Amino acid sequence: MNQIRTGALLLGLFLTRVLSAAEFGTIPDAYTGNWAGTLQSGAREQPVHAAVIAYKNRYEITLRADPDPRKAAIVVFNGIVQSGELVLAPAGNLDRPQSSAGQESGPAPVARQWQGRVKGDVMIGTFAGSEVGSFSLKKVPFQPSSTLGAKAPAGAVLLFDGTHLNAWESKQAPGDAIQWLITGAGALAVGSQREGKKNKQDLRTKDNFGDYRLHLEFKLAHKPEATGQGRSNSGIIHLGLYETQILDSFGLHGRDNECGAIYKLREPDRNAGYPGGLWQTYDIEFKAPRFSAEGSKTADARTSVRLNGILIHDDVTVPKPTAGGKETARGPIVLQDHGNPVQFRNIWVVKLD
Numbered sequence: 174m175n176q177i178r179t180g181a182l183l184l185g186l187f188l189t190r191v192l193s194a195a196e197f198g199t200i201p202d203a204y205t206g207n208w209a210g211t212l213q214s215g216a217r218e219q220p221v222h223a224a225v226i227a228y229k230n231r232y233e234i235t236l237r238a239d240p241d242p243r244k245a246a247i248v249v250f251n252g253i254v255q256s257g258e259l260v261l262a263p264a265g266n267l268d269r270p271q272s273s274a275g276q277e278s279g280p281a282p283v284a285r286q287w288q289g290r291v292k293g294d295v296m297i298g299t300f301a302g303s304e305v306g307s308f309s310l311k312k313v314p315f316q317p318s319s320t321l322g323a324k325a326p327a328g329a330v331l332l333f334d335g336t337h338l339n340a341w342e343s344k345q346a347p348g349d350a351i352q353w354l355i356t357g358a359g360a361l362a363v364g365s366q367r368e369g370k371k372n373k374q375d376l377r378t379k380d381n382f383g384d385y386r387l388h389l390e391f392k393l394a395h396k397p398e399a400t401g402q403g404r405s406n407s408g409i410i411h412l413g414l415y416e417t418q419i420l421d422s423f424g425l426h427g428r429d430n431e432c433g434a435i436y437k438l439r440e441p442d443r444n445a446g447y448p449g450g451l452w453q454t455y456d457i458e459f460k461a462p463r464f465s466a467e468g469s470k471t472a473d474a475r476t477s478v479r480l481n482g483i484l485i486h487d488d489v490t491v492p493k494p495t496a497g498g499k500e501t502a503r504g505p506i507v508l509q510d511h512g513n514p515v516q517f518r519n520i521w522v523v524k525l526d
Contacts, residue, residue, distance in 0.1 A: 210310030224424035335359025412504030
């Protein structure tokens, strides 16, 4: 996949300008995101990081020594907004969603009594017990992907530029009118209703593809009332068979059904997903399976995936379709309507075959 790697390197140029909210988006929540600072215990000081995730009527705040959500938690807080502040109390045995970061790490250590609060962009707190100490963190802004706004190179097939949907058709019924909407800002918004009634409609390209490099930008809705697969679910389905998952999985482990996964086949090497409200990027290199003249498969599909500019699958095998179906050497690119208000923009593909 040398062509693919070269293309990815060319795309991986850092942005040198400040992006507007329209270009990068905003998180419609004052607390959701990453925080960083120090934890002090006696004369000992260590770095500490926190991931704050919004759920219905509460927040989950997980402190770790490392920002990687797969690392062990120091403590998990339950946060409630009171009088303009986010008040933190240890979550204990709180019944958290199964895929949450906190549940994997268990309840807060019983040897310490923790408390804290968040006001503005500062998080402070103390703990006491076998040790006595404090922590202080500040909110860390998200950085736009290095490929956000990447222009389609010469020879690329432009699938969506914000003006029309000529490259697409309904997967369920190709003759049906497309019910997805182009917003005033030039984004493509999933449309799950027709004439006021629920009507999911996946979009697929009219053209079929084999080997390619795909660039796509997406923005998830902020849905604190939802959990798991209900948090802005969508997906990109290669050749109509192999799904790269789209979901708000910020702060979670990054399972094989969360953002960046090859759905139910392989979890990403790391969770590089952002919360809802920010524009994110996928740069995906896909190599179709190979078949003999008699139709027998001689090589599995392969893919490399960059989410927000970070490599999360490095030339890995995709041994079978993610949701059944007969494998083929060519097929459409599909955008999934899972009933969630996801938006897409700047979609283009470079054929590599």
